[in-house]
Amino acid sequence: MSRYNPKEVEPKWQQRWTDARSFETGADKDKPKYYVLEMFPYPSGRIHIGHVRNYAMGDVIARYKKACGYNVLHPMGWDAFGMPAENAAMQTGSHPAKWTYGNIDIMRGQLKQMGLAIDWAREFATCDPEYYVHQQRLFLEFWEAGLAYRKESLVNWDPVDQTVLANEQVIDGKGWRSGAPVERRKLSQWFLKITDYAEDLLAALDDGRLSGWPDNVKLMQKNWIGKSKGLQMRFPFADAAAAPKGFEDGVEIFTTRPDTLFGASFIAISPDHPLTAKLAETDKDLAAFVAECASAGTSEEAIEKAEKRGYKTALETGHPFDDRKLPVYVANFVLMGYGTGAIFGCPAHDQRDYDFATKYDLAIPPVVLPDGADAATWTLEGEPYIGPGEIFNSDFLNGLSVSDAIAAAIKKIEQMELGEGVTQWRLRDWGVSRQRYWGCPIPAIHCDTCGIVPVPQKDLPVVLPEEADFSVPGNPLDRHPTWKHVDCPKCGGKGRRETDTFDTFIDSSWYFARFASQPEDKPVDKEVADYWLPVDQYIGGIEHAILHLLYARFFTRAMKKVGHLSVDEPFANLFTQGMVVHATFKDAETGEWLLPEDVIVEKDAAKRADNGKPVKIGAIEKMSKSKKNVVSPEGIAETYGADAARWFMLSDSPPERDVEWTDSGVEGAWKLINRIWDAVSAAPGILKTVDLEKTAAGDDKTELRQATHAAIAGVTDDIDHFRFNKAIARIYEFLNTLKKEPPLMTGGYGMAAHSSAAYSGTAINPQPNKNGNSEWARAEALSALSRLIAPFIPHLAEECWETLGGDGLVCDAPWPNADPALLAKDEIVLGVQVNGKRRGEITVPAEADNKAVEEAALSDEAVKRHIDGKTVRKVVVVPKRIVNIVAN
RNA sequence: GCGGACGUGGCGGAACCGGUAGACGCAACAGACUUAAAAUCUGUCGAGGGUAACCUCGUGGGGGUUCAAGUCCCCCCGUCCGCACCA
Numbered sequence: 010m011s012r013y014n015p016k017e018v019e020p021k022w023q024q025r026w027t028d029a030r031s032f033e034t035g036a037d038k039d040k041p042k043y044y045v046l047e048m049f050p051y052p053s054g055r056i057h058i059g060h061v062r063n064y065a066m067g068d069v070i071a072r073y074k075k076a077c078g079y080n081v082l083h084p085m086g087w088d089a090f091g092m093p094a095e096n097a098a099m100q101t102g103s104h105p106a107k108w109t110y111g112n113i114d115i116m117r118g119q120l121k122q123m124g125l126a127i128d129w130a131r132e133f134a135t136c137d138p139e140y141y142v143h144q145q146r147l148f149l150e151f152w153e154a155g156l157a158y159r160k161e162s163l164v165n166w167d168p169v170d171q172t173v174l175a176n177e178q179v180i181d182g183k184g185w186r187s188g189a190p191v192e193r194r195k196l197s198q199w200f201l202k203i204t205d206y207a208e209d210l211l212a213a214l215d216d217g218r219l220s221g222w223p224d225n226v227k228l229m230q231k232n233w234i235g236k237s238k239g240l241q242m243r244f245p246f247a248d249a250a251a252a253p254k255g256f257e258d259g260v261e262i263f264t265t266r267p268d269t270l271f272g273a274s275f276i277a278i279s280p281d282h283p284l285t286a287k288l289a290e291t292d293k294d295l296a297a298f299v300a301e302c303a304s305a306g307t308s309e310e311a312i313e314k315a316e317k318r319g320y321k322t323a324l325e326t327g328h329p330f331d332d333r334k335l336p337v338y339v340a341n342f343v344l345m346g347y348g349t350g351a352i353f354g355c356p357a358h359d360q361r362d363y364d365f366a367t368k369y370d371l372a373i374p375p376v377v378l379p380d381g382a383d384a385a386t387w388t389l390e391g392e393p394y395i396g397p398g399e400i401f402n403s404d405f406l407n408g409l410s411v412s413d414a415i416a417a418a419i420k421k422i423e424q425m426e427l428g429e430g431v432t433q434w435r436l437r438d439w440g441v442s443r444q445r446y447w448g449c450p451i452p453a454i455h456c457d458t459c460g461i462v463p464v465p466q467k468d469l470p471v472v473l474p475e476e477a478d479f480s481v482p483g484n485p486l487d488r489h490p491t492w493k494h495v496d497c498p499k500c501g502g503k504g505r506r507e508t509d510t511f512d513t514f515i516d517s518s519w520y521f522a523r524f525a526s527q528p529e530d531k532p533v534d535k536e537v538a539d540y541w542l543p544v545d546q547y548i549g550g551i552e553h554a555i556l557h558l559l560y561a562r563f564f565t566r567a568m569k570k571v572g573h574l575s576v577d578e579p580f581a582n583l584f585t586q587g588m589v590v591h592a593t594f595k596d597a598e599t600g601e602w603l604l605p606e607d608v609i610v611e612k613d614a615a616k617r618a619d620n621g622k623p624v625k626i627g628a629i630e631k632m633s634k635s636k637k638n639v640v641s642p643e644g645i646a647e648t649y650g651a652d653a654a655r656w657f658m659l660s661d662s663p664p665e666r667d668v669e670w671t672d673s674g675v676e677g678a679w680k681l682i683n684r685i686w687d688a689v690s691a692a693p694g695i696l697k698t699v700d701l702e703k704t705a706a707g708d709d710k711t712e713l714r715q716a717t718h719a720a721i722a723g724v725t726d727d728i729d730h731f732r733f734n735k736a737i738a739r740i741y742e743f744l745n746t747l748k749k750e751p752p753l754m755t756g757g758y759g760m761a762a763h764s765s766a767a768y769s770g771t772a773i774n775p776q777p778n779k780n781g782n783s784e785w786a787r788a789e790a791l792s793a794l795s796r797l798i799a800p801f802i803p804h805l806a807e808e809c810w811e812t813l814g815g816d817g818l819v820c821d822a823p824w825p826n827a828d829p830a831l832l833a834k835d836e837i838v839l840g841v842q843v844n845g846k847r848r849g850e851i852t853v854p855a856e857a858d859n860k861a862v863e864e865a866a867l868s869d870e871a872v873k874r875h876i877d878g879k880t881v882r883k884v885v886v887v888p889k890r891i892v893n894i895v896a897n
Numbered sequence: 898g899c900g901g902a903c904g905u906g907g908c909g910g911a912a913c914c915g916g917u918a919g920a921c922g923c924a925a926c927a928g929a930c931u932u933a934a935a936a937u938c939u940g941u942c943g944a945g946g947g948u949a950a951c952c953u954c955g956u957g958g959g960g961g962u963u964c965a966a967g968u969c970c971c972c973c974c975g976u977c978c979g980c981a982c983c984a
Contacts, residue, residue: 012936228901229979237983264984277984317982342982352984360898361982435983554979661909661922669909673923681922683937735911738921745921840917845965847917871951885964891916895964 013686015650019804023124031820032071032126034082036540043079044541045071046521048549048557051088052112052134056119058589058632058670059550061642062658064125065801066586066733067548069659071126072800073728076824082541084524085120085127087113087134090448090513092170092186098447098479105447106475109136119642123651124803126820131524135516140523141449142470143532144515149452149463150571156202159461163281163345164440166194171482172444173198175512176437178556193281193303199451199509200438203563207234207434210562213578221582223665226554233555235435239265240419241349242428244276244326247334251324253287260284260326260337263348263433267422268414271403272355272376274366276326276337277319281345288322288339295320295339302341317342317365329427330404340365348433356393363393376403377411439560441512444484446477448510456497456504465498471506484508517557518564521547521579532573539575547580554585584731587667589658591638593627602637606644629669640670652802653678659733659801681741682805685798688747689809692791697814699788711783715831716746717790722827724797733801740797747790750783788813793825841866842893843875851892859886866892 026032036042047067050060071083087109094105101108113134120127133140151157165174169187173196178185203210211234213219214227245259246252252259260276278284280302289296298320319338326335335353342361343352356366357375366373378384379398400406400414409417419430442451450471452464464471474492477485486492486508497504519532525541526533549557558580565579594603594615607618615624632639645654657678662668720743727736791813799806799819810819834855839862841849849871853862863884866872872894879896886892 225901225979232900232980235980235983239984262984266984340982342984344983347983354984359984361984364982433983435980551978663910666910671909671923674909677923680936687937734909735921738911741921838917842917842965845963850917883964885916887916887965891965893916893964 013683013805013808015652015682015804016647018808019122019124019650019652022804022807023121025807025818026124026126026820029818031818032075032081032083033128033130034080036537037080038540040078040080042082042541043071043074043546044082044521044525044544045074045546046084046524046544046548048547048553049086049088049517049520050116051091051093052109052116053093054112054115056116056123056642058640058642058645058654058658060120061123061654062589062668063548063550063586064120064123065655065658066584066664066731067546068123068125068127068655068803069728069733069800070546070548072803072820073824075126075820076796076799076822078823081126082525083125083127084131085125085129086132086520086524087116087136088513088517088520089113089134089136090510090516092445092447095445095447095479099482102479104475104477105479106136109134109447122646123642123655126803131527133523133527135449135513135520136447138470138472139529140520141516143523144449144511144519145452145464145469145471146466147519147532147568147571147573148511148515149466151201151567152463154567154571156205156567156570157199158202159197159199161195161197162200162440163193164196164198165191166196168192170445171484173440173442175440175514196442198440198442199453200440201563201567203439203560204434204436206563206566207236207436209566209577210234210436210559211236213562218578219583222580223583223585226551226558226583226585229554230559233436233559237265237433237435239263239348239431239433240267240415240422240428241431241433242267242329242422244329244335244353245427247325247327253284256284256287260351261349261428262351262353263431264353266355266358266415267418268400268403268406268409268411269355269358269376270328270330270353270418271400271406272357272374273328273333273335273353274356274372274374275354275362275369276335277340277343277352277354277365278337279343279345279350280339280341282339282343282350284351285339288324292322295322298339317361317368319365319369321369329422329425336371338365338369346437347435357389358393358395360393360395374402376400376406439512439563441515442509443512444487444508445510446473446479446485448513449516450486451507451509451511453507454495454497454504455507456500456502458502459497459499459504461507462497462499462504468498486510514556514560515564518560519568521561522565522568522574532568535573535575538573542574543576543579543581546582546584548584548586550588551585558583584664586664587662588631589670590629590667591632591640591670592629593636593638595625595627597623597625602635604637605640631667632670645675649675649679650682650804652805653682656681656737656802660737661734663734664731681744682802684744684748685794685805685809688744689791689795689812692787693812694814695784695788696792699785701785701789701792710831710835711786713746713750713783713786713790715834716743717786717793718827718831719743720797721793721825722832725824725827728800737801740794740801743790743794743797747787747794750787795819796822796825837889839866839889840891841869841872842891843872844895844897845893848872848875855889859888862886862888862892866894 045067047063071081075081089109094109097103097108098105135141148157165179167174167184167187167189169189170184174184174191179191183190211231214231219227241261241263243259243261249257260278280299285299289299319340322337322339324337326337328335343350354362354365356362356371356373358377375389377394377398378387378401379394379396384401397411400409406414406417422428450473452469452471454462454464456462474489477489479485493506493508495504495506521544522533522538522542526537528534561579565574566577568574569577591605594605594608596603603624608615608624609618615626616622617624630636630638642654653675657675661674720739723739724736727739792815795806795809795813796819803820806819815822836852837855838850838852840847841851849869851865851869853865863886876894876896881894881896883895
């Protein structure tokens with residue numbers, strides 16, 4: 010029996026699939042459609058093992074759904090704009106386009122080696138002008154529809170990458186790519202009105218439109234959108250004449266706790282508040298205070314440590330309900346980006362206000378009495394009271410609960426025309442301008458006469474200039490000698506191109522739609538996009554829970570608004586897969602990180618492969634280049650083949666959890682492949698000798714047939730529920746049963762010259778095979794096996810299918826059906842408990858009634874021993890599960 | 898601080914609606930084959946006790962509900978993730 014050779018077999022089938030165009034798809038209205046998509050890769054250089062896991066999962070779904078009769082779309086492309094290309098240009102002088110397209114060529118080849126069922130005819134890169142021209146069109150349409158605008162605002166500035174970042178791209182106060190602390194700058198930027206859809210983006214999380222999404226992702230988005238209801242109101246100044254010009258009306262604040270208005274003891278405004286800026290013009294100390302706040306940093310640690318600090322202005326406001334006067338402070342803990350950038354301080358019932366009031370010796374009047382406390386004696390004990398209770402010391406609110414008082418206070422303020430109940434959102438509009446070269450140019454022209462003017466459709470695409478200077482940081486487009494100089498399309502005068510490019514998250518916000526439909530003259534053909542969308546199954550990393558997934562949801566709504574799509578939600582079902590992790594290795598002496606392949610791991614120690622010096626085994630972590638705990642997919646494919654890598658990536662760990670890459674794991678997968686091949690190659694041509702449509706007489710309920718159908722039912726159910734590890738366990742079980750069967754065949758099924766021991770005599774064939782029925786069962790089993798493994802290890806499956814004599818390609822073969830009659834057992838084994846402890850087991854007919862089961866249980870020898878001398882009080886029979894006898 | 902998820906053998910993990918805990922794989926050990934090794938095949942494999950049949954304990958800890966709890970409820974411990982001066 011020849012050993013399976015993936016190095017020959019895998020390329021052979023890849024070529025056959027390509028030749029047969031097995032995975033190319035059109036909008037076939039006669040079939041139900043299924044769109045499966047994995048988050049497309051950034052062409053960073055080479056495929057890593059995490060990609061293998063991600064795409065193997067999508068491939069299982071794609072191949073399975075195709076076998077189930079769906080018209081499957083499974084495309085692939087490249088998220089190709091971005092900083093690394095520009096960094097490479099700075100470091101090596103290689104042009105970003107050259108670097109990117111070179112990487113794409115390498116990675117495409119690697120993906121093809123994995124044997125993915127992808128429609129390569131639809132491939133594109135987001136840096137292709139044929140793609141981004143439509144992105145520019147979409148932007149112009151959004152602009153016209155009021156979904157894009159330009160304004161000057163405080164932005165997150167990444168000093169290392171020298172570009173603006175969206176709020177979503179600032180992690181712990183640091184740039185998501187560079188890790189540098191983000192600074193605040195005032196710049197004119199393009200924004201997309203994602204806040205227009207805040208309500209609907211939030212509502213869809215709960216109303217069933219995203220029932221196919223994991224709860225944790227929905228929760229993260231919900232928190233991110235951050236809806237809170239409250240009161241926005243004005244505190245008029247005590248002396249309006251003292252206020253600077255333009256600010257005489259007072260201070261506009263937002264609060265979620267208007268019930269505590271009587272507990273107010275100060276007003277605080279943000280250092281970034283316009284009033285602060287105005288006051289600072291004439292107050293040097295205040296200007297210094299503001300500057301200090303700006304430099305304090307916004308990182309998690311900085312905030313944690315930052316003391317509540319304030320600057321007392323000369324202004325005072327009144328109070329809406331009594332004649333109190335409240336001092337106005339500029340306070341470092343008030344954010345301009347939320348609410349109105351101003352608050353009223355209620356120290357008794359808010360931790361921050363309490364800290365602040367304590368420090369500046371302000372009054373702390375309590376207005377919420379905890380349930381059960383005595384108003385006469387209760388005091389705050391060194392900390393504010395945040396919980397529920399009854400309002401007191403509050404005039405018309407006295408005696409109300411917190412929630413009733415909130416409603417009453419809002420009503421009163423609305424009557425007084427000082428404010429109104431409002432909804433505040435944490436979500437801000439999406440700033441999309443980036444000061445970079447390697448991105449999609451924003452199609453706008455600045456004209457001194459006409460202002461900002463859209464680039465006319467006929468002039469699209471605005472393409473990047475090929476020549477650019479990457480030798481110094483900053484935006485190469487801005488310092489390009491000629492590119493930005495164009496005439497104004499409106500007045501014909503001198504104009505300047507917008508030199509910012511789009512945030513690359515725009516590129517990935519609609520690529521799934523372009524995969525579905527690729528007309529030349531518009532972003533998508535609506536009818537075709539309607540056929541394919543939404544994506545039925547989207548698969549990717551949890552790290553995109555907010556950024557990409559929220560932007561794509563917004564973009565889909567925006568594209569619907571301007572008439573390109575009919576759906577709100579782009580992804581009907583989302584699966585977030587875990588990472589691939591690996592142990593880390595460090596030279597014990599030098600502390601240098603080592604590649605796994607340069608380390609020899611023995612029982613309890615590890616050493617260097619080159620000089621034998623000791624190696625410290627570190628934590629099991631996400632694979633990263635810096636820690637060198639990476640394994641190359643090519644190396645694996647070289648040794649064991651793509652199938653083994655795919656199989657291992659899907660076995661053992663549940664798909665949503667992290668999986669640890671181990672050498673023994675791949676070896677296990679390799680072993681499995683050979684075991685399957687052994688079973689199959691012992692029966693060449695068997696499918697040509699039998700008619701699987703017709704059950705052979707007498708072959709109705711053998712153990713093998715039951716195992717076959719149990720495997721079909723189990724694997725089907727497991728794939729449907731994304732339990733690939735369990736599907737694989739069932740295939741092992743099935744194979745174990747299949748292997749236990751004695752070799753049945755005495756001939757070669759008409760195929761000569763096969764020299765297996767299985768064919769050579771009757772000695773190893775003692776059992777029932779006289780009428781050939783069991784050969785039929787074996788044929789059925791091997792046919793099912795080939796098809797069940799096809800989504801996971803497609804190359805081996807094709808080789809098996811061909812060897813067995815199946816028709817055509819297994820990737821075109823229908824998914825096997827489980828026969829319910831074979832899933833039902835005639836006899837079942839039931840455990841019998843006495844007082845909740847398992848004491849014996851009985852075998853009864855599956856259809857036995859409770860009484861018969863009870864009798865069988867009570868007459869079991871082991872059970873009898875345990876109830877001897879006791880009285881049976883009760884017998885609980887749970888049909889087909891268990892019997893419990895209560896006795897004492 | 899707020900919100901969420903999770904905790905099962907040496908390891909990855911199974912266990913559906915509460916119903917025989919540990920499927921399947923890895924590692925380990927023993928045996929067969931081999932001059933030998935690898936590969937392959939067979940067997941053992943939660944802990945303790947017993948020659949054995951079998952018994953006791955066991956799903957992070959403590960309590961509860963139930964004929965029956967890994968699963969449900971309460972309290973605690975631990976790990977991981979998200980958000981974070983959001984008024």
